[in-house]
Amino acid sequence: MIKLLIVDDEQVERDALQAILEKNFSDLVVKQARNGRIAIEAAAEFQPDLVLMDIKMPGISGLEAIKKINLDYPTIKFIMVTAYATFDYAHSAMKLGVVDYMVKPSKVSDIVDTMDKVLNQIEQEQKSLEEDKHQQHTMQKAMSVFETDVVTQLLFDHVHEVHLNELVEMLDMQITKEKFIMNLLLPLGSEVYYSAIREKVRKAGSGWVGALYGRQLPIIVFRKKDQSYRAQATFLAREILTLAKPDGDAGWFIGIGNVYSSLNQIRQSYQESLIATRDMLLPVKYRFYDDLPSLVPGFDEQTSKQYQQQFFDLIRNGQWKEMNTSITTLINHYEQDGTNILQTQQHLMELLFLVSQVLSEMGVELDSPIYSFQSTDYRQLRAETSHLLERLQLSYQDRHANLEEDTIEHIKQYIIEHAHQNISLDAIGKEVGLSPIYISKIFKEQLGINYINFLTECRIEKAKKLMRDPDKSLKAITFEVGYHDPNYFSKVFKKLCHVSPTEYRKNIHG
Incomplete structure (x- = not known):
C-alpha cells in the first residue's frame, strides 16, 4: 500500500481528489491536511510516500511546507497542485524535488495519468529498495561466514600475504599491522552466545571472530593506535564476559596472546592464548x-617458547614420531645440563597441556594430561612422559582413524552440491562431524589446495555452464553461483580464467 497525503485549504478540492484517486487506484491509504502547518505535522506522524501539495494556502505556503518536510523526510515525493502554472512556481518546486505538477482545475484523465506515472515510479523504487535490503542482509550473512573462514585460514592454513589481501578486501575493515589473539573458552553447549559475542567484537570495531568448535573460540584483534594493547584487550574481554550469566560463568575464560605483526607470529599469539x-x-x-607465573622458575624463556612452537606445529600436523623424538631430545638435554628433575617435569607438563589443547581444537575430547606421580629420576620421567604421549596419540587416532579418504570425498560432494550457498568450514564441520580446523588440514593434505580454492573452482565452473544461456544476465549468474557482488565475481573469474566474464561469454557465443 502507498500512503498519500492531500494538502489543500479547500475541503471540496481535497474530497474531490480523494474520491477520484480511490476510484482509480485500489492500493492507496489517503489522509488530508487543510494547511501547510498541519501537513508538516501529518508528515511526521503519517510519513506518506507521496504528497499532493496545494501551493497557495494561508499561513505556511505549499512551497514552504515542501521545503520543511523534505528537510526531515527526503524520500517523500511531491506533486504540486496549483492554479498558477507559471515558470517561477515550477522552477522553485523542481528545485525542492517536486516530481510533477497538476493545474487546477484538471481533467480526471489528466489526474489519473499523472498519478499513475508517479505511483509506478514509487513502486519501482520501493521494489528496488527491498531488493537492496535483501541483498545487503544476504551479504552480511555471507560476510559473517567469510570472516570465520579467514580466521581459520590465518591461524591454521598458512595463507600468504597476497592471498590474504584479497580475502580482507571483501570484509571491508581496515586491518592494522599489529594484531593479537584472544582465545575464548565457553561451557559446552554455548553456541547460543556466538552471535552475541560476534556483535560485541563488531561494536568494538577491532576484530574477526573465528569458528566455535567444542569450547574454543579464537578472535583476531587488531591493535588500535589510540589505546594501549592491555587497555584494548581488557575492555573487549570484559565486554564479552558480560554475556556470561552471573551464576554460571565457571566455564568462561579468555586467554590473551601477545601482539605480533607477521602471519607466522600471529600463530604464536594464538598458541600463547591457549597456554x-x-x-x-x-x-x-x-x-x-x-x-602467567612460570611453571619452571629459572628456565630460559626464549628456549621454552621455541620448544612450545615446535611441539605446537608437530602435533597440529600429526607428526607423532617427530614429537616423541623431540620430547626425548629435550629430556636428554635437561638431564645433561643437570636440571632439577622436578623443574623438568613441570616444564613437560606445560608442553603436554599445549598438546592437549591443540587436540581439543581438532575435536579430540580428553582430560588434561597429568603425571600420576613425581618422578625421582630421568628414567622414570622418560617412561611416564612416553606413556602420556601414547595416550594422547591413541585418543587422536581413535577419533580420526580411517576418516580421511571417505571424509574428503564426502566434503567434496557437499561443497559441489552447496557451492551456491554461503558455505563455510563450520557448516562442513557440522555435516561430517569434525572440527573446521581438522577439515582444513586434511583437505589441504589430500588435495593440495584449501577448501576455499576448491569452492571457488566449483562456482566458476558452474558460472561457465550458465553463460552458455545468452538470456541469463551476468548479474543473475553472479547470485546463482553463490556470489553477492558482481564486481567481486568478475574479479575472481578473471583471476581463474584470465579473461573477464563478458569476454568469456563473447568467445563462447562467437
Whole structure:
C-alpha cells in the first residue's frame, strides 16, 4: 500500500481528489491536511510516500511546507497542485524535488495519468529498495561466514600475504599491522552466545571472530593506535564476559596472546592464548600470557617458547614420531645440563597441556594430561612422559582413524552440491562431524589446495555452464553461483580464467 497525503485549504478540492484517486487506484491509504502547518505535522506522524501539495494556502505556503518536510523526510515525493502554472512556481518546486505538477482545475484523465506515472515510479523504487535490503542482509550473512573462514585460514592454513589481501578486501575493515589473539573458552553447549559475542567484537570495531568448535573460540584483534594493547584487550574481554550469566560463568575464560605483526607470529599469539587458559580458577576470568607465573622458575624463556612452537606445529600436523623424538631430545638435554628433575617435569607438563589443547581444537575430547606421580629420576620421567604421549596419540587416532579418504570425498560432494550457498568450514564441520580446523588440514593434505580454492573452482565452473544461456544476465549468474557482488565475481573469474566474464561469454557465443 502507498500512503498519500492531500494538502489543500479547500475541503471540496481535497474530497474531490480523494474520491477520484480511490476510484482509480485500489492500493492507496489517503489522509488530508487543510494547511501547510498541519501537513508538516501529518508528515511526521503519517510519513506518506507521496504528497499532493496545494501551493497557495494561508499561513505556511505549499512551497514552504515542501521545503520543511523534505528537510526531515527526503524520500517523500511531491506533486504540486496549483492554479498558477507559471515558470517561477515550477522552477522553485523542481528545485525542492517536486516530481510533477497538476493545474487546477484538471481533467480526471489528466489526474489519473499523472498519478499513475508517479505511483509506478514509487513502486519501482520501493521494489528496488527491498531488493537492496535483501541483498545487503544476504551479504552480511555471507560476510559473517567469510570472516570465520579467514580466521581459520590465518591461524591454521598458512595463507600468504597476497592471498590474504584479497580475502580482507571483501570484509571491508581496515586491518592494522599489529594484531593479537584472544582465545575464548565457553561451557559446552554455548553456541547460543556466538552471535552475541560476534556483535560485541563488531561494536568494538577491532576484530574477526573465528569458528566455535567444542569450547574454543579464537578472535583476531587488531591493535588500535589510540589505546594501549592491555587497555584494548581488557575492555573487549570484559565486554564479552558480560554475556556470561552471573551464576554460571565457571566455564568462561579468555586467554590473551601477545601482539605480533607477521602471519607466522600471529600463530604464536594464538598458541600463547591457549597456554594462558591453563588455569581457569581465577577471580578474574581473563589472563594475559605475559602474566602467567612460570611453571619452571629459572628456565630460559626464549628456549621454552621455541620448544612450545615446535611441539605446537608437530602435533597440529600429526607428526607423532617427530614429537616423541623431540620430547626425548629435550629430556636428554635437561638431564645433561643437570636440571632439577622436578623443574623438568613441570616444564613437560606445560608442553603436554599445549598438546592437549591443540587436540581439543581438532575435536579430540580428553582430560588434561597429568603425571600420576613425581618422578625421582630421568628414567622414570622418560617412561611416564612416553606413556602420556601414547595416550594422547591413541585418543587422536581413535577419533580420526580411517576418516580421511571417505571424509574428503564426502566434503567434496557437499561443497559441489552447496557451492551456491554461503558455505563455510563450520557448516562442513557440522555435516561430517569434525572440527573446521581438522577439515582444513586434511583437505589441504589430500588435495593440495584449501577448501576455499576448491569452492571457488566449483562456482566458476558452474558460472561457465550458465553463460552458455545468452538470456541469463551476468548479474543473475553472479547470485546463482553463490556470489553477492558482481564486481567481486568478475574479479575472481578473471583471476581463474584470465579473461573477464563478458569476454568469456563473447568467445563462447562467437
